[in-house]
Every structure is written in C-alpha cells, then in structure tokens.
Amino acid sequence: MSLREGEVRIPSGCAISGIMNRKGYLFSGHDIIQSIALMHDRSNGLGGGFAAYGIYPDYADHYAIHMFYEDSFCREETELFINDHFNVEVGGRIPTRKVSSITEAPIIWRYFVQPKAEKVMEMDLEEDEYVARLVMQINAKFPGSFVVSSGKNMGAFKGVGYPEDIGEFYKLDSYKGYLWTAHGRFPTNTPGWWGGAHPFTLLDWSIVHNGEISSYDANRRYIEMFGYKCTLQTDTEVITYLFDLLLRKQGLPLKAVVTAMAAPLWSNIERLAPEERELVKAIRTVYSPLLVNGPFSIILGSRKGFVALNDRIKLRALVAAEKDDFIYVASEESAIREICSNPDRLWSVAGGEPVIGLLEGVEEL
Amino acid sequence: MNQNITIDAKGIYYRQLNEAIKASLQDKINTIELQNVNGQRYIGAGITNDATISIQGTPGNDLAAYMDGLTLQVYGNAQDGVANTMNKGTIIIHGDAGDALGYAMRGGEVYVKGSVGYRVAIHMKEFQEKVPLVVVGGKAGSFFGEYMAGGILILLGLRGREEQPIVGDYCGTGMHGGIMYIRGSVEEHKLGKEVKPVEMTEEDHQRLALYVGRFAEHFGEDKEEILAQPFTKLIPYNKRPYGNLYVGA
C-alpha cells in the first residue's frame, strides 16, 4: 500500500487561481471552476480543491468545520470529541452530486459550531487559538478523521480528481462567495487520499500553492517550536502555519511577513535607504528560518482578503489582473482571460512582490 | 572641581543602577554616593575612571569586575567575586567579603577590614608595574592564594569568628608567583605543596609597614600594634611546579 501525505513527503506541482470582489459582492463558484479548468494540464487528476469565503452568511458567527471521515465509526468517535468541546448548531452531510470521474469519496460532513465558553476559559485561550488547537488535535489523534476547514463563513472543498470535476462534485456553482481560490494538483504520486488535496486551511486561512520548496525542513522545524504539528509533511501545510504564526499570533504587519517569507537579496537590502535597510535587515535576521526558499507561488485567503506571493527569484509563474472591483491572480494569464477577457490592468507579478487584495475598509489581513 | 551626586539604589535593578553610575561619570561627576545598595551586581565593573564611589549597604557579586581605576568605599559587607579580573583602582571594604575575592586580579588594591571567604586571591597575577595587593584584616577560608601567580597577599587575623583559624586548608596550593604574608604562624599541614615559608627580609618589613600602614589608615587602626607580632612569609618553591609532569606521546 502506498503511503499517505503525512506518512511520506510527496512533492507536487500545480495550478492556482483566485478571484475576489473588493466590495464583498457575492458571486457563484462558476468562474473559479472555469478558470482552474483552463489549466487542466497543470494538474494530473490526483487532486483539486477550492476555498470559498462569504458562503455561509446565515452562520457567519460560527466556525464552519468541514470534515472527512473514512467510515462512520471514525465519525462517531470524532463527533463525541467535537460535542465535548463545541456547541454544535447544525451538522450534516455536505451535498454532493455524482460525477463519474470522482470515486472513493470519504464521508464528507460539516458542522457549524461555537466553542464551549467554559472550556475556552478553562484553557485560558483566545477562541481562535482554542479552535486551532482542537483542529490539530483531531488531525493528529483521530486516525481516519480529517479537518478540511475550520474558519468562519468560509469552507474548503477538495478531493482526488481534476479540480473542475471536484467543483462539479461539490456543486460549487450553487454557493456564493466574495473570494474564491482554486487548486489543481500534480503530485508525483499519491495513494488517493482526499485529505492530501489542497487547499490546506487553518481557521480562516486557506492556502493554495504551487511548487516544491527546498527550505521545507528548515521551515518545519522552526514552526514546530511554536506548537504547530506538521502532520501532512506538505509545503502547503507549513506555509499556512508560517502565516498563522506571524499574522495571527505575533501580529506582524503583512508587509513584514512577506519580507520574511520572500526576503530581498542582501545585495538589494544594502541599497535601501538607511531606515528601511535596518528594518528589512532585522526582519531577515530574526526570521531567517522562515525564508521560503525554492519555487513557490501561493494564494493565502482569509475572510479579510488575500495575498498572493511567489518566491524571490521567480521560479514559479504568477499573473494578476484587475477589473472594476474584481481582482484576479492565477498561474497563467489565460486562466484570468478565460473569465475576464478584458481586464483594466494585467501584470506579471515580480519575484517576492506580493499581490494584496483586501476588502474595502480593511487594512491588514 | 568636585562634583558630587547621591543615588538612592533602593529597589533599582543592577542594569539601571550601573547605567546611572556610568551616565554620572560621563557628566564628569567624581564622587558618587550610592545609598540603600542591596545585591546589585557589577558595581564599577569594566569602568575606566578615577572617580570615587561610596556604597552604603551590601553590594552584589562581581563588585569591581575588570575595574580600571575607580576607588570604591563599601560601608557594609561585600559578597562573592569582588575585584574579579580587576586591573586598577582601590577597594576599601568596611566589613567582610565573600569567596573568590581578587580572582585573576592584575592590579590595584583591596583592603578588607573583616574576614574573607574561600579561594581569595585565586590566580592573582602581576605584570610589570602592576602588582596587585589584597590586605585582609580578619581571617580567610581555604585555598587562600590558590594558583597565585603574582601580587601581594596580606592576612592579619585581627578579627573574625573565634573558633576559626586565621586561614583554612590548602593555603597557597598551586602558587607559582607573588608573595603572601600571614600574621603569626601557619601550621605546615595547611600549606599547599607548592609553597614554603621563608625568612622575612628587611625589604619585606618595609613592604609590610607600607601596606599595613595604609590598611590602618583606612580603618583607623593601630599600625604599630599590628606589626608588633611576627609574620610568616610564603613564596612558591619554583615558578615551574609542573615541569616534569608530562612525556611526549
């Protein structure tokens, strides 16, 4: 039997795409499916997925827990744990439709929950931290159960297959969100485990990512000092945790986070104005284990917006465009043109240069 | 011109206290009085200056470490590590002092009215015009002058715990330089195997008169009375105690 993500490290190439409406206008999953479908040849049918924000307005204050279960026994076990730690408002199967190419789907479930106040108090944690820890606990301690996503008013939908088929399977054309990201995966090998598909998420964060980074173990061993457990051994997982640590836990400005992860070269730092130079030098000195090295392009989604970034010497492609209130990023220009044939502005993103899309009135991710 | 300042050290952490001292010295202040000192470490450490600091209370460890010129008056007891690797300056302690006073001290003078702990003047050195001096009015613990490589060490035994001898065991063990004077006699079994008592010369008497005189002046004692009793002089057998210890592999 071949080993799963988490039991072995599986390199993977990919396609990514993202669309956001800055004013928070909700639109269906149709466009994002079309965009990622155009890059069909960048995936190999072994993984596809989407993250969608703004899709659960009726439960906007609840954490939406998306789950994969291998069998109903796993579900019952895990539900005991969930019920123990959360007040579950609603729970049930996520609706899917039959698609001939999608087989061996797990049991896919979702719950809208609130953390039990007394437990949060008892552990003396912020609500988000409480949820993050329980998510990591479920993934580490309940074999056969996997948390697909755990944010508010958002969800991840993923599986083994081409992304367009996955979108069809989850009926994403029936959801409406203001921010969509998508991923088509090209792993070197996979046992066909649905949990291994992307996006990877934690709380509101979702990451779609392309490329195999060379700094994986340096990044992983650093982040694990802060209580994170990299159970999947994937780049996407570790990058998500890096963002979570710096943005949520340490409260760093997004610009500093981007500087840490895609640090400018020392020769460029030397040429900066003195004050800026000291700042960048300090970030690079202190956060050197967080430099993400090797090829990557990523889209980090959150309920406030997204940031797209690629590595500092541009080993992966990334294109961005704007049209009215919409902002687009994708691995290829054609994937944008497919859904927005005539953008107001379209540019090829430079190495280490972030594309930041924030909702109106929001200043930081 | 004399410039004075008083600093109340009560509840101040050593880092802030020493910053305040350094800032005062920068402002050309040459007499600093520290009040309510209790446990603050490193007073005078690493400072090159010829000002005077008087300390009321119990200064913390490593008083005057690497010190280079200051005069410190301590009105109270000092703890461990006084004059650690000190280069220059004078310390006058109107009380007792702890262990390892004068460790690796290269220059300057330390006068202690009372007794001192273990390993005092350990690895004290000398170099050219720098000949460090430690005068102890009371008694000393074991390993007095261990590894001593230079300087002058004087032990008077004028006061201290009655049941204690003037000096503990292993006195001068590993000593390979410098001179030690102990008022009265020391039993042979207390001496380290590298030292031997020798006859006092006229030069020794003159030297003792000078330094005991300074000691008496600092603490208002009777110099002649102290000098009336005979002293034991200890020096190392040779400067190469370990010459035959090794054979090439």
Next chain:
Amino acid sequence: MKVNYLMPEFLIDRDEQRCTHCRICVHQCANEAHLWNDKKKIVYGEDQNCVNCHRCVATCPTRALRIRNYPLEYKNNAHWTPHYIKSIFKQANSGGILLAGMGCDRPYPVYWDHLLINASQVTNPSIDPLREPMELKTFLGRKPEKLSFQNGKLAEALPPQVELDIPIMFAAMSFGAISLNAMTSLAMAAKEMGTCYNTGEGGLHSSLYQYGENTIVQVASGRFGIDPEYLNAGTAIEIKIGQGAKPGIGGHLPGEKVGMDVSQTRMIPEGSDAISPAPHHDIYSIEDLRQLIYSLKEATNYTKPVAVKIAAVHNSAAIASGIARAGADIIVLDGLRGGTGAAPLRTRDSVGIPIELALAAVDQRLRNESIRNEVSLVVAGSIRCSSDVVKAIALGADACYIGTAALIALGCHMCQKCYTGKCNWGIATQNPKLTKRLDPEEGAERAANLLRAWSREIKEMLGGMGINALESLRGNRLMLRGIDLSERDLAILGVKAAGE
C-alpha cells in the same frame, strides 16, 4: 649497558646519490633529526628525533629525502598494538602523563562520512550559483522571539549581532599556542573574507587591534590579557568553558614559550608558566555562568554578543539549554576531534563525544524547548572540508569554526608535536628562527583561499539543493540521509536512511 626500549618512529631515508650535503635540512630541522658531521663533512640523520613534519622533504633542493615509518614490526596482536606497548615504555621511563598535540586520531566513526547530501531533480530546480544569487550571510547573536512594530517601525533595536559573509570562522587559538605570524595570517584572512578569527585565551597582541571587527576575544579561566580595552576590542566575547581536545581539564603554557611578546599580550611576567585552571573559579554552577555573562555585558555596555564555548560531552544538550537560559547569545560546541596545542593523550582520545552527535542533540533539544532561534549555535572540532560544513549547517549549526584545517592551510603537516614548541613550519612555536618561516601575507592569502574555495563549494551544493540562501539549509535535515548507520544513530542525528 642500559637498553632504550623505544625505537624511532620514523626512518629518514636519504638518497646518497642525490644528497649534496648542503645542510639545508640541518638548518630547517629544529628537532635535530638532521645533523652535520664536521669531520667527515657530511649530513647524517638521527631517526629518533624525526617527527615526520616533512619540512626537510619540502625544502631539500635535490629531493634526496624520504621519511618512512620505521620498519620495526611487533608481533601481530589485535589487542596489544604497538601504540599501547610504546606508550607503556614511555611512561615506565618517565612517570609522566602522555602529552599530545592536535585532535583525537583514533578510528572512531566519522559521522560526516555517513551523511549524504540531497540535490534537486525535476520537482524543483537546482540553481546555478555562478550566475544566480547565492547567499551565505550569517548573523550570530540573540534573536528576539518576535519583532514588534510601532507605526511601521521596529519598536526595539535588535540585540548586537556578529555579521559574517561566510559561515566559517577561525577557531580559538591563543598567542602562545601559535605564533604571532600565524595569528596575523588568520586575522588578515578573516578580514579579507568577512569573517572572524578568535584570540583564544592568550590576550590580544597590540598589532592585532586593527582587526577588531573580525575578532572574537576569548575569556578563559586563566583570564590572561583581559582588561576593559581587550573586552571592547572585538566584535564578540567568547567565554571558554572547555574545548573538545581536553574536556574538563585546564591548560598550561610552559614558561619557555612566554617570551617578551607573549608576556606583554598575556600580561604576565616573562618566563612564567601560564596556567589556566580547569574551571572558571567564578563559575561553580549554571547561575554563576549567568553572572559572568552579564559581567561581560556590563563591562561592554551590552554592545557585544557573548558566546559560551563548551566541549561536546555526554550531557551537552541539557548544558546547552542551560547556557541559553543563562543569557548566552551564541553557544559554541567543540567536538571530540577538536585540536589543541597540548593535551594529555588519554583525555584527548577518550573524553567527549563526536561533534556530529552533540550538534544534532543540542539543536533538537533547543527546538524541543522552543529556544533554538534565540541563540546561535557554532560547531567546531573536525570540520575538514566544505561538505562537512554543509552537513553541519543542515544538522542545525549556524556556523562552523575551523582550527586544524586553518593551520593546515598555513602549512601544518599534522605531525602532532605542537607541544614541543619546535614547529618547523613556524606555526606552533615562539622561536623567532622558526616563526619567521611563516610570512603573514602569504599565510593570509592561503587561509583566505581556503575559505574562498570552500565558499564556492558550499554554493555549488546549496544550488544543487535548490537553495539560494544559507538560512534555508540551517536545520534542514531533510537534505541529509544517513548511510551505514544504526537506527539509534539515525534517530540521534534526526535523519532518514539513504533510500528512505
């Protein structure tokens, strides 16, 4: 007649047809292995005195000399090897402690040689270091757990850092153990290459103050040459607790090596023994280490990172953790094979553990305790080549010290007789006739060349792994695989087996 049980170690093989009896070998050999017979007007050899340092071979104008192992065979015995038999003869003769120079030469496993480095193929690209940027810059010093910002600016300045262009420094070797020309060579090379050399515990010679930015000044138990000026002269201060060649014991520079210059620099009288006690007598416990660290910070107004160097011993991981908590900014680990000017042979060869294992254990322990990023970790004691450096960094080191390798670059031929003070290459000696053989300019060029060559090789290997900044290799153990190691070794090193 009293029989000498000890036969010579080496045989001087002089080709009589080539030898012109020019006497160069006689002048070159401070060990008096070549002698002149004035009556017969010939040069002859005294095998007993030869240490096999190759100086005569290298300087013989007619290539008339060869040095061989002395052809004296003991009866085969796997247990009582000639080494032990000869050692007993020597000790039975003298009653002395066996003394040796350089590092442990016993055939313990060399873990560097059981680690293999990764390279990128297809799934991510290798990088061409000759044409694309490749960064080796390294900062040593305490890093805060996180940065705080106020209005887009840093809320607090960073603690002081040592900025290195390459992750290789010259290890502590004192003036006294090595010659001033050797030290000057290393200081100049360090400046040229943007790295540091280390004074060792013998003080800082007045002519070397100009290399302050590239100097780490050491504070050891003997406290030689230490005054406020010295403490402020370098870019960092290193407290030496122990060294890999002789963990747990002190040092002893014999009086005959304390000439005028050494005396001035150590600030002790000429001709006196310079004894470094085994412990610092102000450190009998871990909280005392904190006291010394902060006394040095106070004395330098918190402008210098303070390093603490320990020998790699069984409990290094816990000790290192304590050192970090005591306030050290840099931890230096010196392994079993670290060199020395003189060490008791049995200590040198039997005390301590290999640096590879100590490094892996310390790095992992500091990570388990979430404090790895707050201190820098420098390793020493057996780094022979650039791939050793790469492996050390991947195991978790921030930088390496090289001592033996640096001396070999200056001409050392590893005869291991540093303690005699008769180094024919002018390195481990204070004899002016010998020290002048090492020209500092030439030495500096050779030492700098070594660093340059290794830097190029490191960049090649980094590029191969698809990494263009050294920090992404640091602790990146996935870039290593073990070969021919036990499960236990693999677990301690934290690497997978080749093929996994």
